[in-house]
Amino acid sequence: MSFAVIRAVxxxxxxxxxxxxxxxxxxxxxxxxxGRSTEAVLEVLGVDLVEIExxxxxxxxxxxxxxxxxxxxxxxxxxxxxxxxxxGPLVVPCAGCFSYxxxxxxxxxxxxxxxKEIEEIVGFTYQPSLEILALMDVILNRIxxxxxxxxxxNSLKGLKVACYYGCALVRHPxxxxxxxxxxxxxxDRLMKSLGAEPVEWSYKVDCCGADLAMTYSDVVxxxxxKIVSMAKEAGAQCIVTSCGxxxxxxxxxxxVGLPILYFTxxxxxxxxxxxxxxxxxxxxxxxxxxxxxxxxx
Amino acid sequence: xxxxxxxxxxxxxxxxxxxxxxTFLEEAEKRSGEKLSLCYQCLKCTAGCPTAPYMDIRxxxxxxxxxxxxxxxxxxxxxxxxCVYCQTCGTRCPNEIHIGILMDALREMAMEEGVHAxxxxxxxxxxxxxxxxxxxxxxxEVTMLMDYMLRxxxxxxxxxxxxxxLFLKGKFPLLPSFVKGKVEIKRIFEKCTKEK
Numbered sequence: 001m002s003f004a005v006i007r008a009v010x011x012x013x014x015x016x017x018x019x020x021x022x023x024x025x026x027x028x029x030x031x032x033x034x035g036r037s038t039e040a041v042l043e044v045l046g047v048d049l050v051e052i053e054x055x056x057x058x059x060x061x062x063x064x065x066x067x068x069x070x071x072x073x074x075x076x077x078x079x080x081x082x083x084x085x086x087x088g089p090l091v092v093p094c095a096g097c098f099s100y101x102x103x104x105x106x107x108x109x110x111x112x113x114x115x116k117e118i119e120e121i122v123g124f125t126y127q128p129s130l131e132i133l134a135l136m137d138v139i140l141n142r143i144x145x146x147x148x149x150x151x152x153x154n155s156l157k158g159l160k161v162a163c164y165y166g167c168a169l170v171r172h173p174x175x176x177x178x179x180x181x182x183x184x185x186x187x188d189r190l191m192k193s194l195g196a197e198p199v200e201w202s203y204k205v206d207c208c209g210a211d212l213a214m215t216y217s218d219v220v221x222x223x224x225x226k227i228v229s230m231a232k233e234a235g236a237q238c239i240v241t242s243c244g245x246x247x248x249x250x251x252x253x254x255x256v257g258l259p260i261l262y263f264t265x266x267x268x269x270x271x272x273x274x275x276x277x278x279x280x281x282x283x284x285x286x287x288x289x290x291x292x293x294x295x296x297x
Numbered sequence: 298x299x300x301x302x303x304x305x306x307x308x309x310x311x312x313x314x315x316x317x318x319x320t321f322l323e324e325a326e327k328r329s330g331e332k333l334s335l336c337y338q339c340l341k342c343t344a345g346c347p348t349a350p351y352m353d354i355r356x357x358x359x360x361x362x363x364x365x366x367x368x369x370x371x372x373x374x375x376x377x378x379x380c381v382y383c384q385t386c387g388t389r390c391p392n393e394i395h396i397g398i399l400m401d402a403l404r405e406m407a408m409e410e411g412v413h414a415x416x417x418x419x420x421x422x423x424x425x426x427x428x429x430x431x432x433x434x435x436x437x438e439v440t441m442l443m444d445y446m447l448r449x450x451x452x453x454x455x456x457x458x459x460x461x462x463l464f465l466k467g468k469f470p471l472l473p474s475f476v477k478g479k480v481e482i483k484r485i486f487e488k489c490t491k492e493k
Contacts, residue, residue, distance in 0.1 A: 025436040030468050054477045056434040061382060062426035064401055066408070070489035074430070077478075077485065121488045123481075171384035172395065181388045207347040207383035211426075214445065215418045217455030219351055252459040282466045284459070 017142065019133075020082040020090040021049040024097040024244070025057050031094065031244035033279040037264035038093045038135060040273045044151050045143050050087035052078055058097040061211050072114070073121050075104040079132070080124035089131035091138050093264070095243035098134045099168035099176055105132050106175045134169055136186050136242055136263065137178055145193040153272040155195030158294050161266070162236035163187035163198050164227065166246040167207050181205065187240060187263055194270040201234035203227045208249040217253065224253040232258055237290055240266060251284050259287035269296055318366020325363050329402035335392040336360045342386035342396055352376035353415070356386055356396055372407040378416035421449045431486050434476030438469050 027035035042049055055078050064071035078101065082090040092098040107114040108126045115126060139148065165184050173181045182205060188198040206227055209220035228250060231239050238259040241247050250260040260283075268276045269291065280287060291297045311319070326333050342356040343349050349356060354376045362371050371377070380400040387395035407414065414420035425445035429436050442460070446453060453460070463469050476482060 025474075026438075028474070029438055029470050030463065032468050056476050056478075056482060057430045057436045059430070060426065060436065062423035063430070064382065065404060065423045066420075066427060067489060068401055068405060070427070070486065073485045073489055077481065121485055123484075167383040167385070171388045172397075173388060205385075207381060207385065209347065210381040210383065211422065212348070212379075212381055212419070214442070214453065214456060215416075215422050215451070216351070217453075219348065221455070223347055248463075252456075252463070282468060284462055284466065 016046050016048050018048045018050065018088045019138065020085050020087045021051045022055055022058075022078055022082070022090055022092045022097060022101070023051060024092070024094040025060075026094065026244045030248050031262075032282050033265055034093055034242075034244060034247070034262040036275070036279040037262060037268045037273075040275055041264050041267040041271060044271045044273065045139075045147060047138075047143065049091070050085060052081045052085060052090070055081060058100040060096060060100065064100070064103075069117070069121075071100065072104045072107055072118055075101045076108070076118045076122045076124070076126075079104065079108070079126070079130065080122055083124070083127050083130050089133050089138075089142075091133050091135055093135040093242070095134065095166060095168035096245055098132070099171075101132050102175050102177075134176070134178055134242070136169070136190070139267075140186055140190060145189065148190070148267070149193050152194055152270045154270055154296055156191070156266060156270050156294070156296070157195045159196040159266075159290075159296075160235050160237050161191050161196050161198055162201055162231035162234060162239045163191060163204055163263075164231070164239045164241045164246065164250070165204050166241065166243045167205070167210075168243055170205055187242070190263060191240065191266070194266060196266065199231070199234040199236045201230055201236070203230045208246050210245055210249070213245075213249050213253065220249055221253045224249055225255075228254040228256055228258050232256060238287060254285075257285055259283065259285050259290055261287055315366075317368075321366045321368040321371075322363055324406070325399065325402065328406060329395075329399040331394050331396075331399050332392070333360055333363055333394060333399070336364070336394060337392070339391060341389045341391065342394075345385040345389055347383060347385070348379045348381060352379045356380075360394070360396070360399075371403060372410060372412045373415060375415040377403045377407065378414055378419040418449045418451050421445060424448065431482070433473050434479060434482040435474055437473035439464075439471055440473060 023035055059071045059074040092101060109128055119126060169176060170179055170181045170184050179186045191198045209223040213220040238261055239250060240261050240263045242263055247260050288297060338357055340357050346356055354374045359371060359376055377400055382397045384397045387397050422445050425441050425448060429441035
């Protein structure tokens with residue numbers, strides 16, 4: 001019943017959804033395309049993003065590798081900022097940031113001693129009512145694919161995509177609580193709603209090697225090589241992802257020239273966002289040829 | 298006959314070596330919060346691990362060695378540094394042992410014991426990243442990578458050319474972006490490192 005009411009309110013013309021927003025450190029650097037395309041498509045979808053004031057790094061892989069407590073407290077400061085902003089659920093585009101925020105949330109919710117320690121160090125009182133959501137989750141389950149479809153001006157018909165989820169969105173499923181950890185469908189469903197054709201393949205949740213790229217680039221090259229060649233073998237013309245590190249590794253460490261795009265970029269192209277040139281030109285493997293061949297250039 | 302033996306009763310009849318073995322298992326279980334004694338060597342963790350082929354000890358063997366109390370070998374292994382926390386193992390483990398969390402705990406234990414990291418560069422890279430966050434509250438790729446190169450004397454040959462390409466695409470800005478609340482960040486860092 002309450003869902004029906006929410007849906008009815010949401011469908012009223014001019015209704016604006018509001019979210020707290022955690023852009024993350026790579027938003028204006030290595031994940032430039034992700035940040036700009038996210039802002040652009042959410043604007044089209046009528047979503048108001050309120051950036052958390054003075055947010056800090058989520059800690060990323062390095063912090064939990066060396067200092068568990070620090071890796072819980074750094075995201076907690078962002079959670080405390082999102083709480084005080086009172087601007088709705090916290091939406092996180094980067095899969096990595098999302099997973100570390102969720103890891104902290106899990107301790108805050110389920111481990112009383114841990115929660116007290118974090119609260120004392122960061123200096124706040126945790127409110128369990130704050131939701132932390134992945135951007136993909138917001139688009140599928142809060143905004144809804146009907147609304148996405150309404151905004152499609154250029155159908156991506158004819159574009160075969162391999163949906164690559166990587167690790168952080170779907171694992172550990174008890175913490176991220178998002179989609180199936182072995183054969184997730186969120187991205188596939190989203191791509192279908194844009195008119196694209198997601199291919200069936202077995203590497204959608206395989207790890208790209210993450211930050212080993214800096215210390216053991218040959219290992220990452222092997223892992224990426226397998227993912228990219230399997231996507232190609234499945235008939236994909238590009239790979240779509242939702243993680244900054246995955247995107248960078250897949251684009252930097254392959255030699256077959258398969259374009260690697262964020263899912264929001266393809267949404268932007270389907271929505272005919274004018275500013276898309278600003279981010280599309282930043283790719284090391286240009287998707288222009290592919291897009292032009294489909295009349296989407 | 299009772300199969301479950303009271304731990305205290307058992308400890309009395311054990312030799313010192315055996316006691317030390319149990320202590321390491323208990324310590325690792327306590328630190329990680331994972332029930333490592335449940336592992337029955339199904340090998341699902343190792344089968345799905347993307348970096349297992351490059352580890353000196355495979356994840357399933359590492360757990361067996363903890364059960365056997367081989368503290369020195371475990372903490373000195375390169376394997377604990379090669380885990381990238383992809384969590385494939387923890388998701389698939391039939392006994393719900395989250396090995397990624399265990400690896401975090403083992404690295405912390407190794408550092409506390411003053412064990413020299415076998416994968417020195419992986420350790421130094423993490424360290425450079427954390428220092429970058431400590432300085433400004435946010436990670437900054439350029440200064441972090443320079444810091445890592447100076448610490449490790451690793452010229453990062455495999456990443457140099459693609460790194461320059463990213464820089465030319467404007468994806469590695471030279472100027473870092475700092476938080477305003479540097480005092481808060483400093484406090485968090487101090488409190489989280491003091492208790493170690």
